[in-house]
Amino acid sequence: MGETRHVAMTLGELTRQLHAQLIGQGREGATAIGIAMDHRLVNAGDIFAVVPGAHVDPRIFVGEAERKGAMALLVTQPVAETTLPQIVVDPARVRDCVALASQLVYGEPSKRLKVVGVTGTNGKTTTVSLVSEMLSLLGYGVGTMGTLWGRLTTPEAPEIARRLATFVAEGRSYAAMEISSIALSMDRVRYLNVEVAMFTNLSQDHLDFHPSMEEYFAAKASLFHPSYAKLGVINADDTWGQRLLERAQIPVVGVSDAELSQITLGPYGLSFDLRGHRFAAPLIGHHNLVNLHMALIALETLGFELHDLVEVAREVQAPRGRLERVPSRHGSIFIDYAHSPGALEQVLTAARLSLGRAGRLMVVFGAGGERDHGKRPLMGATAERLADVVIITSDNPRSEDPQTIADDIAAGWVATTRPRIILDRRLAIRTAVDELCDEDVLVIAGKGHERSQRIGLASYDFDDYDEALRAVLELRDDQR
Template sequence: MVAERTLGDVLDGVRGGPARTLVPPGGGTDDSARATVVRDITLDSREVQPGTLFCCVPGERRDGHEFAAGAVAAGASVLLVERRLPLDVAQVLVTDARSATGWAAASVFGHPVDSLTMVGVTGTNGKTTTAHLIGHVLRATGRRTEVFGTLSGRFTTPEAPALQRALAGCRDDGFDAVAMEVSSHALALGRVSGAHFDVSVFTNLGRDHLDFHGTVERYFAAKAHLFEGQFTDVGVVNTDDVHGRLLFDTASIPLVPFSIDDLVDVVVGPTSHEYTWRGRRVRVGLGGGFNVMNSLAAATACASLGIDEAEVAAALSGAPAVPGRFEPVDAGQPFTVLVDYAHTPDGLEEALRAVRAATDGDGRVIVVFGCGGDRDREKRPLMGSVAARLADVVVITSDNPRSEDPLEIVDATRRGVPDDYRGRVVTEPDRRTAIGAALRSARPGDVVLIAGKGHETTQTIGDLVLPFDDRAVARELLAEQELGGGR
């Protein structure tokens, strides 16, 4: 996958990032250092093989410079450093090793984005669904396409060397295009430095990841970074979102807006939605009003790539469901069960409003949800408030408590419930038991929303990562309680 090249080739191929100073090993010259063979690049010393360029990136807990000696012992031929180290190996001195890593990785792997149509999707909610819809349209219109993101790996956007390696793999395997989620962490941490997108999409911005960014302003600034010329040619922006309008007014690249006003005759149901877009009827097998904006984002992005609008509309009408996104669980029970990834106040509100709109007659809305541990604590009471105001029955439970006490997380979430709504809220820290309680309480015509984990198949409690899939658990409980088969 990596064509063996010299350090000189790598440095000459770098297209951006901080200034670089080449430091030859003791007694060497610049020419001899430039002749050093580079076979791979990493910022993880455990991955070093002979000929690896090891990037000494300062981290949140440890500094990569601390592992440089071990990397050299394992065969690293070059070090990317922020300070010169007393090691007899070629070193490239930079002011920002994290940013420089992405640019260097792109060069090491031969700039794979040059051979691919690239679409990036960023925003608080809707990234996964939008990216998958874009991927489907690209495939349906004849482009071999890969989708990177939440459903394909542990992190929404991997570290720069892993990202460039994956993109090079797509290029070498004959792919034509990549649609990928671009997280705020990735933008803030330089993981997409060296990548470039033909089109990037901004879905919306709400409260999330403030444990990392600190403020909504810094969170938005990280997202907005994608809409600069070094990363993106054309931006597609949701101007119904207040931060989308701000981005539309301030970004320096060409932007294409999208808005609910672009659509006519919108019809939304629990498992599908349809509308007329640019004179063409589109029917998408995804329920919920929020998915209208996701499919519209995908349509606008694909049209911005130059794909015929009639082909876009036809492709969207054949799009498959996205795992864990308003996904129905049907065991024949006389009420609806939906599993969704909604894990932010805005996301939960959108999901609950969509569920409410889909209920028939006297049907109630029942929600089961929790808040993740070791994450933004301030959103917990906000989530409790949203759930209590918009659902008829609320079961607050655990999500992924991680290192925190599940009971404390549940209690913090419950504290956001207004006094007038406390009667509709119960707490049960065991997620399986909580889901069972919600299902047992459901009556014909009700909708049960199991929110927060969506596609995830594990639950992290302390140091344990345990099997747990909301969809599978719901099916098992429906069978155990004999709630299927129309009973």
């Protein structure tokens, strides 16, 4: 594995590039190896960026960063309790400065890779995975960043630059990454060079962060500007995508089902014709047809020929926790990350393809605590409309009362009878598996690939796939 590449950026030069002030006479010639915003990620020779947070003053971690070998600080106001040199930046520009410093210290790695950046409410992870898989199958080195590959959908700017520099050092030619609206709003991807920007769709989510859908859209749309991206690929069948096609300030191509013919959607795969080429893939549901179509056009935009993509498309797989099948003797069980109204609708619609003639569509789901409250009743209404059996359970309640969250979801119910609520997620999954019949389909939604459940301030081991499989095996043993 290659070493993370950095350049000999002196503190004096970095200070000039940031239009900042350097405190520390005689230290202008010292060079930084890296940069980190999280004190736990500081390595010897790094700059520790002391960025004010919503809940914690990071100045309390300066001593620990210094003990770990930090060679300088980037601050908005001088820290008295240190002998380290300090780059003092304008507080209004602190995140912008961190992003620029990150790119400079690591040698602007996005200029030495072709970066595909995917934004949108749903489909980001799958689209990134499909782009990455097909590039790999074509023989190219590709690095990935996103929900499956790190703690944050889009990491902080120093981590993005460090990982891109590592990709370069490893000899990779491409990077595919998810770019969230929050990352765009918080300057995490400032100064990133994106070869192809992609927009999947927009539906209600993250309104705990964005004041309105318009501002949520504006954050996504900002990626389609020459300061970020060269070219764009946009889902033209999405209402917000249609607006973005008119608003984008870079050359873009719209992707629409109207370009496809002979579409087939089945319980184990899909196929379609695109400009004289027959594509097939082991993916389930119309939303994955859109994801694959988008990924193909993105690769075409990168310069690949469609006829070279036919065979590799046959070999792609859905990423973990995205309509992932759990082995079952009775009926079909899927695990999915769907945690917004739009995603839940897509997944339940896709799951119906696997129903037997007399089968029931069952769903177990909840909603995350400390997140967009307005989407909860919408998710409840979606489940009532599309599923035959609904069990509302706890997701990642965090500091909120799980019963309150469940009641918020149930508020979307139209029927006078209340939906079933089983707050113990393990029991809810076991109950649904016990009730599953041969022609039924069960979707366990909301957590997907996650391997823990956050309750209060603690995180507990919990994996929907493992819990469902355990319930299946225990049920089989009970029936012997």
